[in-house]
Amino acid sequence: MRVKLIIFNTIIWMLATGHAFAQNNEILVTGHFTSDSVKIGEPIGYSLSVTYPESDNILYPDSLNDFSPFEYIGKKYFKTIKDGALTKDSVVYELMTFSTDSIQSLSMPVYLLTKNDSIPLYGDSAYVHLKRILPVSTPQDQLKSNTSFLTIKRAFNFGYLYIFLGIFFVLAVVIALVFGKKIKNKYLIYRLKKRHEKFIIQFDALKSKSQENSKNAEKTLNAWKLYIEKLSDQPYSKLTTKEITNFCQDDIVSKCLAGFDQYIYGGIMPDNFDENIEGLKDFANELYNTKLEEVNNG
Numbered sequence: 109m110r111v112k113l114i115i116f117n118t119i120i121w122m123l124a125t126g127h128a129f130a131q132n133n134e135i136l137v138t139g140h141f142t143s144d145s146v147k148i149g150e151p152i153g154y155s156l157s158v159t160y161p162e163s164d165n166i167l168y169p170d171s172l173n174d175f176s177p178f179e180y181i182g183k184k185y186f187k188t189i190k191d192g193a194l195t196k197d198s199v200v201y202e203l204m205t206f207s208t209d210s211i212q213s214l215s216m217p218v219y220l221l222t223k224n225d226s227i228p229l230y231g232d233s234a235y236v237h238l239k240r241i242l243p244v245s246t247p248q249d250q251l252k253s254n255t256s257f258l259t260i261k262r263a264f265n266f267g268y269l270y271i272f273l274g275i276f277f278v279l280a281v282v283i284a285l286v287f288g289k290k291i292k293n294k295y296l297i298y299r300l301k302k303r304h305e306k307f308i309i310q311f312d313a314l315k316s317k318s319q320e321n322s323k324n325a326e327k328t329l330n331a332w333k334l335y336i337e338k339l340s341d342q343p344y345s346k347l348t349t350k351e352i353t354n355f356c357q358d359d360i361v362s363k364c365l366a367g368f369d370q371y372i373y374g375g376i377m378p379d380n381f382d383e384n385i386e387g388l389k390d391f392a393n394e395l396y397n398t399k400l401e402e403v404n405n406g
Contacts, residue, residue, distance in 0.1 A: 134194075135160040137231035139216050145237040148206055151181060152236065157198040158218045158229075162190070165221040168199050177212055178203035210238050296403045304396045307335045311392075315385050322372045325381075329368050332388045339395050360387050 135158065142153035160166050171180050186198040205212060213235045217228035283291075314328040330345070337344040344352060349369050353362040367384035371377045378384065 135164070135166075135220065135229055137218055137229050139214070139231050140234045141214075141236045142200065143236070145239045146205060147239045147241065148208070149204060151202050151204050154178075154201045154203055154214060154216065154234065155198060156201065156216050156218070157196060159194055159196045162193055162195045166197065167219040167221055167226065168197070169216060169218070173216070175201070175203060175214065177207040177209065178205045178214060205238075208238070212236055212238060293403055297400065300396065300400055300403065303335075303338065307331070307392065311389055318385060319377065319381060322375060325368060326372050328385065329372070329388075332392060335392055336395060339392075339399050358391065361391050364388050
Protein backbone atom coordinates (compact mmCIF):
# COMPACT_ATOMS: atom_id res chain seq x y z
CA MET A 109 0.00 0.00 0.00
CA ARG A 110 2.86 2.40 0.87
CA VAL A 111 4.65 1.69 -2.43
CA LYS A 112 1.45 2.48 -4.38
CA LEU A 113 1.09 5.81 -2.54
CA ILE A 114 4.69 6.80 -3.39
CA ILE A 115 4.18 5.92 -7.07
CA PHE A 116 0.91 7.91 -7.16
CA ASN A 117 2.54 11.02 -5.61
CA THR A 118 5.45 10.77 -8.05
CA ILE A 119 3.10 10.68 -11.04
CA ILE A 120 1.19 13.70 -9.74
CA TRP A 121 4.46 15.67 -9.24
CA MET A 122 5.68 14.78 -12.76
CA LEU A 123 2.40 15.90 -14.32
CA ALA A 124 2.44 19.21 -12.44
CA THR A 125 6.11 19.86 -13.18
CA GLY A 126 5.69 18.91 -16.82
CA HIS A 127 2.81 21.38 -17.11
CA ALA A 128 4.93 24.11 -15.52
CA PHE A 129 7.88 23.42 -17.81
CA ALA A 130 5.57 23.61 -20.81
CA GLN A 131 4.36 27.00 -19.58
CA ASN A 132 7.92 28.27 -19.01
CA ASN A 133 8.50 28.31 -22.75
CA GLU A 134 5.91 31.09 -22.98
CA ILE A 135 7.32 33.14 -20.08
CA LEU A 136 10.01 35.74 -20.73
CA VAL A 137 11.93 37.30 -17.81
CA THR A 138 14.18 40.31 -18.39
CA GLY A 139 16.10 42.44 -15.92
CA HIS A 140 18.38 45.45 -16.41
CA PHE A 141 19.73 48.42 -14.50
CA THR A 142 18.37 51.86 -15.29
CA SER A 143 21.94 53.18 -15.52
CA ASP A 144 25.17 51.63 -16.72
CA SER A 145 27.21 52.96 -13.76
CA VAL A 146 26.72 53.72 -10.09
CA LYS A 147 28.59 55.30 -7.17
CA ILE A 148 28.97 53.73 -3.73
CA GLY A 149 25.97 54.69 -1.60
CA GLU A 150 24.10 56.11 -4.60
CA PRO A 151 20.58 54.73 -5.43
CA ILE A 152 20.13 52.89 -8.73
CA GLY A 153 17.06 51.32 -10.32
CA TYR A 154 16.78 47.69 -11.37
CA SER A 155 13.89 46.99 -13.75
CA LEU A 156 12.43 43.48 -13.66
CA SER A 157 9.83 42.60 -16.34
CA VAL A 158 8.01 39.39 -17.13
CA THR A 159 5.75 38.44 -20.06
CA TYR A 160 3.52 35.43 -19.40
CA PRO A 161 0.20 33.86 -20.35
CA GLU A 162 -2.79 35.46 -18.66
CA SER A 163 -3.74 32.13 -17.05
CA ASP A 164 -0.47 31.90 -15.09
CA ASN A 165 0.14 33.28 -11.62
CA ILE A 166 3.43 35.18 -11.33
CA LEU A 167 4.86 36.43 -8.03
CA TYR A 168 7.61 39.08 -7.78
CA PRO A 169 10.31 38.96 -5.09
CA ASP A 170 9.75 41.19 -2.06
CA SER A 171 12.11 43.03 0.32
CA LEU A 172 13.15 39.74 1.99
CA ASN A 173 14.79 38.52 -1.19
CA ASP A 174 18.59 38.39 -1.43
CA PHE A 175 19.73 41.40 -3.48
CA SER A 176 23.49 40.88 -2.91
CA PRO A 177 25.74 42.74 -3.48
CA PHE A 178 23.05 45.43 -3.35
CA GLU A 179 20.89 46.73 -0.50
CA TYR A 180 17.12 46.98 -0.95
CA ILE A 181 15.57 50.47 -0.54
CA GLY A 182 12.14 50.25 -2.15
CA LYS A 183 10.18 49.29 -5.27
CA LYS A 184 7.62 50.69 -7.70
CA TYR A 185 5.02 48.72 -9.69
CA PHE A 186 3.96 49.67 -13.22
CA LYS A 187 0.60 49.17 -14.87
CA THR A 188 0.01 45.72 -16.36
CA ILE A 189 0.06 45.58 -20.18
CA LYS A 190 -2.03 42.97 -22.04
CA ASP A 191 -1.33 41.84 -25.60
CA GLY A 192 -3.78 39.14 -26.65
CA ALA A 193 -3.27 36.11 -24.45
CA LEU A 194 -0.04 37.47 -22.96
CA THR A 195 0.41 39.78 -19.97
CA LYS A 196 3.42 41.96 -19.16
CA ASP A 197 4.22 43.21 -15.66
CA SER A 198 7.12 45.43 -14.63
CA VAL A 199 8.64 46.41 -11.28
CA VAL A 200 11.55 48.79 -10.67
CA TYR A 201 13.53 48.08 -7.50
CA GLU A 202 15.49 50.90 -5.92
CA LEU A 203 18.82 49.52 -4.74
CA MET A 204 22.09 50.78 -3.30
CA THR A 205 25.57 49.24 -3.25
CA PHE A 206 28.49 49.54 -0.87
CA SER A 207 30.65 46.97 -2.62
CA THR A 208 33.96 48.12 -4.15
CA ASP A 209 33.93 45.66 -7.06
CA SER A 210 34.49 47.39 -10.40
CA ILE A 211 31.70 45.42 -12.11
CA GLN A 212 28.66 44.23 -10.17
CA SER A 213 25.90 41.94 -11.41
CA LEU A 214 22.40 40.97 -10.36
CA SER A 215 19.92 38.37 -11.56
CA MET A 216 16.46 38.46 -9.99
CA PRO A 217 13.85 35.69 -10.33
CA VAL A 218 10.11 35.75 -10.62
CA TYR A 219 8.09 32.86 -9.22
CA LEU A 220 5.58 30.77 -11.17
CA LEU A 221 2.92 29.58 -8.75
CA THR A 222 1.64 26.03 -9.32
CA LYS A 223 -0.76 23.93 -7.30
CA ASN A 224 2.00 22.36 -5.23
CA ASP A 225 4.98 24.69 -5.44
CA SER A 226 6.50 27.92 -6.74
CA ILE A 227 9.13 27.71 -9.49
CA PRO A 228 11.82 30.46 -9.73
CA LEU A 229 12.37 31.75 -13.26
CA TYR A 230 15.51 33.79 -14.04
CA GLY A 231 16.41 36.05 -16.90
CA ASP A 232 19.91 37.06 -17.97
CA SER A 233 22.19 38.75 -15.44
CA ALA A 234 22.41 42.53 -15.55
CA TYR A 235 25.71 44.37 -15.04
CA VAL A 236 26.66 47.82 -13.77
CA HIS A 237 30.02 49.60 -13.51
CA LEU A 238 31.19 51.24 -10.30
CA LYS A 239 32.13 54.91 -10.56
CA ARG A 240 35.22 55.71 -8.50
CA ILE A 241 35.42 59.13 -6.88
CA LEU A 242 39.12 58.79 -5.97
CA PRO A 243 41.69 57.82 -8.60
CA VAL A 244 43.02 54.27 -8.47
CA SER A 245 46.34 54.16 -6.70
CA THR A 246 49.36 52.89 -8.57
CA PRO A 247 52.57 51.28 -7.31
CA GLN A 248 54.39 54.53 -8.10
CA ASP A 249 52.22 56.49 -5.69
CA GLN A 250 54.04 57.30 -2.47
CA LEU A 251 52.56 58.38 0.80
CA LYS A 252 54.16 61.26 2.63
CA SER A 253 54.84 60.35 6.24
CA ASN A 254 54.10 62.82 9.01
CA THR A 255 55.35 61.74 12.42
CA SER A 256 54.85 65.03 14.24
CA PHE A 257 52.53 64.94 17.22
CA LEU A 258 49.39 67.02 17.40
CA THR A 259 48.48 68.32 20.82
CA ILE A 260 44.88 67.56 21.70
CA LYS A 261 43.17 69.31 24.58
CA ARG A 262 41.69 67.01 27.15
CA ALA A 263 37.94 67.32 27.42
CA PHE A 264 36.58 67.73 30.91
CA ASN A 265 34.37 64.80 31.86
CA PHE A 266 31.29 66.45 33.34
CA GLY A 267 29.65 63.04 33.73
CA TYR A 268 32.17 62.00 36.39
CA LEU A 269 31.81 65.40 38.06
CA TYR A 270 28.03 64.99 38.37
CA ILE A 271 28.46 61.45 39.71
CA PHE A 272 31.00 62.67 42.29
CA LEU A 273 28.77 65.55 43.37
CA GLY A 274 25.80 63.20 43.65
CA ILE A 275 27.75 60.74 45.83
CA PHE A 276 29.10 63.62 47.94
CA PHE A 277 25.59 65.01 48.45
CA VAL A 278 24.18 61.61 49.47
CA LEU A 279 27.04 61.02 51.91
CA ALA A 280 26.59 64.50 53.36
CA VAL A 281 22.88 63.86 53.94
CA VAL A 282 23.56 60.46 55.54
CA ILE A 283 26.27 61.90 57.80
CA ALA A 284 24.00 64.80 58.75
CA LEU A 285 21.15 62.43 59.65
CA VAL A 286 23.29 59.93 61.57
CA PHE A 287 26.00 62.11 63.12
CA GLY A 288 24.53 65.58 62.72
CA LYS A 289 23.76 66.12 66.40
CA LYS A 290 27.16 64.89 67.56
CA ILE A 291 28.97 67.00 64.98
CA LYS A 292 26.96 70.06 65.99
CA ASN A 293 27.75 69.48 69.69
CA LYS A 294 31.46 69.04 68.94
CA TYR A 295 31.48 72.30 67.01
CA LEU A 296 29.65 74.17 69.79
CA ILE A 297 32.08 72.83 72.39
CA TYR A 298 35.01 73.88 70.21
CA ARG A 299 33.61 77.42 69.92
CA LEU A 300 32.90 77.63 73.66
CA LYS A 301 36.47 76.62 74.54
CA LYS A 302 38.06 79.02 72.07
CA ARG A 303 35.85 81.90 73.22
CA HIS A 304 36.58 81.18 76.88
CA GLU A 305 40.33 80.98 76.28
CA LYS A 306 40.20 84.30 74.46
CA PHE A 307 38.20 85.87 77.32
CA ILE A 308 40.61 84.66 80.01
CA ILE A 309 43.61 86.08 78.12
CA GLN A 310 41.84 89.42 77.59
CA PHE A 311 40.53 89.61 81.17
CA ASP A 312 43.91 88.83 82.72
CA ALA A 313 45.52 91.52 80.56
CA LEU A 314 42.96 94.10 81.71
CA LYS A 315 43.21 92.98 85.34
CA SER A 316 46.74 94.21 85.70
CA LYS A 317 45.74 97.67 84.41
CA SER A 318 42.45 98.00 86.31
CA GLN A 319 44.11 99.47 89.39
CA GLU A 320 45.85 102.20 87.38
CA ASN A 321 42.68 104.21 86.77
CA SER A 322 38.90 103.95 86.70
CA LYS A 323 38.75 103.85 82.89
CA ASN A 324 40.70 100.60 82.77
CA ALA A 325 38.46 99.20 85.47
CA GLU A 326 35.43 100.08 83.34
CA LYS A 327 37.00 98.29 80.32
CA THR A 328 37.50 95.19 82.47
CA LEU A 329 33.88 95.29 83.64
CA ASN A 330 32.56 95.75 80.04
CA ALA A 331 34.66 92.82 78.79
CA TRP A 332 33.15 90.65 81.54
CA LYS A 333 29.59 91.77 80.72
CA LEU A 334 30.01 91.05 76.97
CA TYR A 335 31.37 87.56 77.62
CA ILE A 336 28.62 86.72 80.13
CA GLU A 337 26.07 88.01 77.64
CA LYS A 338 27.27 85.55 74.95
CA LEU A 339 27.28 82.62 77.38
CA SER A 340 23.81 83.21 78.78
CA ASP A 341 22.10 84.88 75.80
CA GLN A 342 21.01 87.66 78.22
CA PRO A 343 21.61 91.41 77.64
CA TYR A 344 24.15 91.91 80.48
CA SER A 345 25.87 94.77 78.66
CA LYS A 346 22.66 96.82 78.79
CA LEU A 347 21.82 96.08 82.45
CA THR A 348 22.72 98.16 85.48
CA THR A 349 24.48 96.72 88.51
CA LYS A 350 21.18 96.50 90.41
CA GLU A 351 19.47 94.72 87.47
CA ILE A 352 22.34 92.25 87.17
CA THR A 353 22.24 91.58 90.92
CA ASN A 354 18.50 90.91 90.84
CA PHE A 355 18.89 88.65 87.79
CA CYS A 356 21.85 86.60 89.04
CA GLN A 357 20.76 86.28 92.71
CA ASP A 358 24.44 85.85 93.62
CA ASP A 359 25.84 87.69 96.67
CA ILE A 360 29.45 87.44 95.53
CA VAL A 361 28.67 88.94 92.12
CA SER A 362 26.65 91.68 93.83
CA LYS A 363 29.57 92.53 96.14
CA CYS A 364 32.09 92.55 93.28
CA LEU A 365 29.95 94.80 91.10
CA ALA A 366 29.45 97.22 94.02
CA GLY A 367 33.25 97.49 94.35
CA PHE A 368 33.57 98.31 90.61
CA ASP A 369 30.83 100.97 90.86
CA GLN A 370 32.61 102.56 93.86
CA TYR A 371 35.82 102.81 91.86
CA ILE A 372 34.32 103.81 88.46
CA TYR A 373 31.72 106.31 89.59
CA GLY A 374 33.08 107.38 92.98
CA GLY A 375 36.77 107.39 92.16
CA ILE A 376 37.55 105.40 95.30
CA MET A 377 39.27 102.03 94.77
CA PRO A 378 38.30 99.47 97.42
CA ASP A 379 41.04 97.82 99.44
CA ASN A 380 39.94 94.38 98.23
CA PHE A 381 39.57 95.36 94.54
CA ASP A 382 41.69 92.39 93.42
CA GLU A 383 39.14 90.10 95.07
CA ASN A 384 36.32 91.87 93.16
CA ILE A 385 38.08 91.22 89.85
CA GLU A 386 38.74 87.54 90.70
CA GLY A 387 35.13 87.14 91.85
CA LEU A 388 33.80 88.22 88.44
CA LYS A 389 36.32 85.87 86.75
CA ASP A 390 35.22 82.94 88.96
CA PHE A 391 31.57 83.63 88.10
CA ALA A 392 32.46 83.59 84.36
CA ASN A 393 34.27 80.25 84.82
CA GLU A 394 31.29 78.73 86.64
CA LEU A 395 28.89 79.90 83.94
CA TYR A 396 31.22 78.51 81.24
CA ASN A 397 31.39 75.07 82.91
CA THR A 398 27.59 75.00 83.26
CA LYS A 399 27.16 75.86 79.58
CA LEU A 400 29.74 73.24 78.55
CA GLU A 401 27.91 70.55 80.52
CA GLU A 402 24.60 71.51 78.90
CA VAL A 403 26.08 71.11 75.41
CA ASN A 404 27.70 67.77 76.27
CA ASN A 405 24.43 66.42 77.62
CA GLY A 406 22.40 67.86 74.74
